[in-house]
Amino acid sequence: MPSAAPTPSAQWLTDPTVFAVNRHPQRSYHRTDAPRQSLNGPWEVLDTDARAIDVADPESPASVLRSASDRIATIPVPSTLETNGGWRPAYVNIQMPWDGHADPEAPSVPDTNRVALYRRLFTLDEDLRGAALDGGTVLLSFGGFATALYIWCDGVFVGYCEDGYTASEFDITCLLGGASTDTIHELVVACYEHSSASWLEGQDSWRFHGLFRGVCLTALPPTHVNSVRIDADFDHHSEVGRLHIKADVVDPLGGASIRAELFDYSDAPVWSTETPRSAAADLVSDGIPQIAPWSAESPTLYRLHLDVIDRDGRTCETVALNVGFRRFGIENGIMTLNGRRIVFKGVNRHEFHPRKGRALDEADMLADIRFCKLHNINAIRTSHYPNDPRFYDLCDEYGIYVIDEANLETHGTWTLPGDVPTPDTAIPGSRTQWQDACVDRLERMMVRDYNHPSVLIWSLGNESYGGEVFRAMSRRAHELDPARPVHYEGITWDREYDDVSDIESRMYVHPDKIEQYLASSPAKPYISCEYMHAMGNSVGGLGLYTDLERYPHYQGGFIWDLIDQALWHPATPASAGEFLAYGGDFGDRPCDWEFSADGLLFADRTPSPAAREVKQLYSDFSLVPSTTGVDVTNRSLFTSSSAYDLVCSLLVDGEAVWRITVSSDVRPGDRATVPCPWPIDEYSAPDRQIVLVASLVHLHRTAWCPAGHEVCFGQSALPLAAPPSPLGAADRKDASYTVGRWNIGMRTGGEEALLSRTAGGMVLWAKDGGPLVLHPPKLTTFRPLTDNDRGASHGFERAVWTVAGRYARCSDVSVRQEDRGVEVAYCYELAAVGIPVSVVYRLNDDGTIRFTASYPGAPDLPTLPCFGIEWALPPSLSRLRFYGIGPDETYIDRLSGGRLGIWSRSLSEDLTPYVVPQECGNHMGAQWAEASDEQGNGIRVVSATGSPFEVSLLPYSSAQIEEAVHWWELPDPGRRPATHLRLLAAQMGVGGDDSWGSEVHPEYLVPSEQAHVLDVVLSML
Incomplete structure (x- = not known):
């Protein structure tokens, strides 16, 4: 039975040494046949100021609820208050969510702290009541919450807890045992927005609160397994497995024993034993031959049953666990699994859903795991907190390697804008008042998740600098688990604590810097715990990292991250419909805007185009x-x-x-x-x-x-023996030409083209009177900025190219009649830079038009975003068909996942739904492309020389996309005035090393000093 809970105090909220009161010791996660009663479902909730409740007064919570009955809402549990409870969603990355509104010093919190008072009435199921009456234990469990809870049952204080990413359990047997099954019990929970724990939970994410995992009651029999620890070793030389089971058995009467039975995946018995109970029962197998080992490639699981048998021979409880035999560790500075060097082809994963926030169900988890398996992702880092325990079961079953990370990030306590570190302010650092809380977070995660074969590495947390607290955490991790390595990247900021991590882990380090480490006879294995920042149109240059696998000490990395963190926002008068919103869209200030959207999956869990690249390079x-x-x-x-x-x-x-x-x-x-x-x-x-x-x-x-x-x-x-000939180059169509004072015209049958001397290009191209162009093609040296472009200040650094093509002026025009056509040559001067660009139309007598735009190259200028033309076509031309690299968008540094073929795309398919509108829909390596309407009428573009070009067809111009920060700000695609065809000779890559300053790698840039030519032949469909 538990000791009586002390009188609760509001001071606990700001005392880092108080993080659990009356909480039951952490247990392993295992299945049991003990009775269980769910308390999920509708709960009453009152949102109020934290100062409205006196937690020391047991009557206060109920009194506050009664006095504000008209403001009580009903919301489901599990759920987050931001998605179901009326709390405003808020997204921040490094900064604290109250920064600028309040300035508390840690461990204090703002005076404007809020609390959600939850209330649930329930009656006790008969089997749970029976267990309580028979000397059993009834545990009240909160699976996940944020940020701190005070709990009362029937007006009696139960306990207090923080660290809501491992279950907090409380023994409430004494409050329930004497009641009948008709007795209505009242459970009241005060869930606080902020506490001292907030300083330890500064993860780059929406700051969700509430009871976001399940709440339940479990009735354990008097004699039961409290916790169990399994070591399932595999010797790859002999293919022999060895099982060591250490069970913590509660046996108040004495004389109990444990019977263990191991079954294979076909339910055939493999091994069994029975041993008398001791204080911590040890069951050790001899060598089990012909064991099939566990790995992500072949996740073979065995079933272990543990029967707890009391002194009278009755089975009191049966515990079931999955067991995977494997041997993982560091040998000669290299991580190995079952004797083979491992490479993590990983991704970071937040628990996130665009409608449910942090409250994921098993279908959501399984969708994420299936996506990973389908895209050759073999590892997940639980950034930056322990995940729902069901997720680890799925990783065991489907085969995913896991870095299990403690619920700890304090980036905002030691960083100023511009990534300027302030070590003296770092929390926890070497501050003893924070040590117990941090060690407790790690220990609870390890006890809960120890038995999962998928968990290969323990991580102490994320971006929290160094300090003696981390040394204490690392020491405790090795005491609890001598086999698994310990990971912590934060020591890269303070090398005094290099011994804290068994792995050299860095984030967002460029490939050349990684290679320097790998070539320096490293003592530790290397991983990038975060790399390839997948924000918007990104993940360019991934192959530069996967190429490092040739170094034995390079053991992979974890892309940031799996899913865009964007929430569905209700329709507004401006948006006309709900939309996926990012930081700031809910009026949250401060915020870090779209920095929440960094996923290989969009928020609705549809794959981004970058997913194909990852799949190919991670294979x-x-x-x-x-x-x-x-x-x-x-x-x-x-x-x-x-x-x-x-x-x-x-x-x-x-x-x-x-x-x-x-x-x-x-x-x-x-x-x-x-x-x-x-x-x-x-x-x-x-x-x-x-x-x-x-x-x-x-x-x-x-x-x-x-x-x-x-x-x-x-x-x-295979190489071509001869370059392809432009379409119809040998067929005459009896074209007629008119060279006027103002215009030059060509007519072939029902087709007509008109080039203006003053407008600087083709102003009419019509078939049977129907125009195929709306305006002359415009030179473009600009693309809508990607998130990576904005982060690297490309708008500033390459500002000249924003206007150079758009405002280019035609300075000269010449006309020359030839044997089989007319050539009209325009000389353009690019705005701001004054570079002459030649644009030549050759009107051929087969009805085709050869179009050539030539940039001569110029020194001492920034690299070009792109060079080519953008062309406004009638809105009816809504389909793109091309022979090039597809099917999704591709860029010069994100080509590996695309394949050469003939592809058909709609406007909506190529208008990639990045959270913020940006460059999208580009297709590399095109030999020909067609823009057509539903009947197949339109324009065909063919490379004139065999040199491929880049093509996109979108419902908006580059300028429109650049100006918008939400898609709903753009015109309805169904009422758009034009379709925009873009043809490019070259375009820079999209990058991906990070989204806050890294430049695209030099080999993927478009040098301004080099000449670039777009040379294509145009014809009508």
């Missing part, structure tokens, strides 16, 4: 087709390529003409060429482009993918 296999076969490199740890079909196909000018499936058996860590009988001679011709394609697909259906799911692909284009 354990790489395929390089050649004329003799397919070069297969197998970087997996345990899986042969024979587990997949190798599908080979042949494309001719983008069309698939041949396909075959071949077998392969490339072992883990090996590389080999698999023969393939490509029928190249049968399809070759001087002007045909032949592309060899190889694809590795699943032979069988799995729990997370169908049979035939593609793991990765490879393409190789």
Whole structure:
């Protein structure tokens, strides 16, 4: 039975040494047949000022509720107050949410602190009441909350708790045991917005509050397992497993024993034993032969049943756990799993839902895991707090490696704007008053999650600088678990504490800096715990990081992050409908705006275009087709390529003409060429482009993918014997030309083109009287800024290019009649920089128009965002078909996930829904493109020389997109005045090292001193 709770005090809220009062010791997470009663569902909630409640007065909470009955709302539990309870959502990254409104010194909190008073009436289920009467224990459990709770049951104070990301349990047996099943009990919970814990929970996220995980009652029998610890070791040399079970058994009468039974995945018995109970029962197996090990590639689980048998021979409780046999550790400075060097192809994951906030259900968790598996992501860092315990079960089952991170981030306590560190203000640092709370957060996570085979690494927290507190945490972690490594990146700011982390972990370090570490005979394995900031149109240059896998000490990284944190905002008069909102959209100030949206998944859990890049570069296999076969490199740890079909196909000018499936058996860590009988001679011709394609697909259906799911692909284009000829270059159409004083015209049948001497280009291009252009094509040297562009001040650094093309003026025009057409040459002068640009139209007698825009190059200027043209077309031209790299948008530094082929795209598909409108919809490597209406009428663009161009077709101009900060600020696509075709000779990459200053890598920039030419042939469809 618990000791009586002391009189509650409001001072606990601001005392970091008080973080739990009367809380039950942390237990392992395990399934039990003990009776359980859910208290989820509708709860009454009152939002009020924290000063309205006197927690020391047991009558105060109920009195406040009665006096404000007209303001009580009903909300579901679990849920967050920001998504269901009327609290305003607020997003901040580093700064504290009260900064500028109040300036409390830690551990104090603002005077404007709020509290949500929750109230729930319940009757006790019969089986729980029986357990209480029979000497059992009834635990009240709060699965997740923020930020601090005071709890009363039937007017009696139960306890106080902080750290809401591991369950807080309270023994309330004495309050319930004497009551009948008809007795109505009242549970009141005061959930405070801020407490001293707020200083430890400054994670880059929406600041959610409330009871966001489930609330329940569990009735444990008098003799029961309180906690259990399992070590399931695997010897990869002998394939022998060994099981060590340490159970903490509560046995008030004495004489109990434990029977353990282990079953394999087909329910066949593998091992069993029974041992008398001791203070902490130890059950150790001999070697278990022929054990199938656990890994993300093959997540084999065994079922362990523990029966607690009392002294009379009765089974009091049965506990069930999944067991995965594996051996993970650091050997000679390299992390290994079951004897093989591991590489984490990871992502950081916040628990987030755009409608439910932090209150995820199992379907949401499973959707995230399936996305990861489908995209070759093998690892998740639980940034930056322990996740819902069900999530770890799914990681065990589906095969995801986990860095389990304690609920700790204090970035705002030691950083000034501009990433200026202030070590003296860092919390916890070496401040002893914070040490117990921090160690407790780590210890509770470890006790809860110890038995999960998916958990490979313990992390002490995130971005909280260094200090003796972290040394104490690291020491405690190794005491509790000598096997798993300890991770903490914050020591990179204070190398005095280098011993705290077993891993050299850094965030947002560029590839060249990582390579310097790897080439310096490192003592520790290296990971990037955060890299590739996936904010908006990003993840460019990922291959520069995955290429580092050639270094043994490089063991991967974790992309930031999995999902955009954007919340659905109710419709406003301006938006006309609900929309995905970011920081500041709810009136929250201070805020950090769209910095919350950094995901490979959009907030609605649809994949962003960058997901294809991640899938391809994170694959354990790489395929390089050649004329003799397919070069297969197998970087997996345990899986042969024979587990997949190798599908080979042949494309001719983008069309698939041949396909075959071949077998392969490339072992883990090996590389080999698999023969393939490509029928190249049968399809070759001087002007045909032949592309060899190889694809590795699943032979069988799995729990997370169908049979035939593609793991990765490879393409190789064979060199052309001759460049392709522009469409119809040899066909005369009896074109007639008119060279007037003001305009030059061409007419061929029902087609007409008119070029203006004064307007500087083609003002009319019509078919049977219907115009195909609205305005002359405009030179463009600008793209709408991406989030990465804005973070690197590209708008400032490249301001000249914003106006150079848009406001270019035509300074000269010349007309020359030739044998088979008329050439009209315009000389433009780019605004602000004065560079001459040549724009030439050649009106051919086959009805085509050759268009050439030439930038000559100029020194001493910023690199170009892009060079080409933007063209306003009729709004009916709403479909893009192209032969190039697709299907999604691609950029010069994000090409690996795209493949060469013929693709069809709608305007909505290419208007990528980044939270803030920005550059999107670009397609690299185009040989031809068509913009058409639903009937197939429109414009065809073909490379004149065989050099590919870039193309996009969007409902908005670049200028419109640049000016908008929400999509609803742009015109309704259905009522847009034009469709905008953009053709580019070159465009810079999108970058991704970070979103606050890093430049796109030099090899992906467009140098201003180099010449760039867009040379295409235009014709009508």
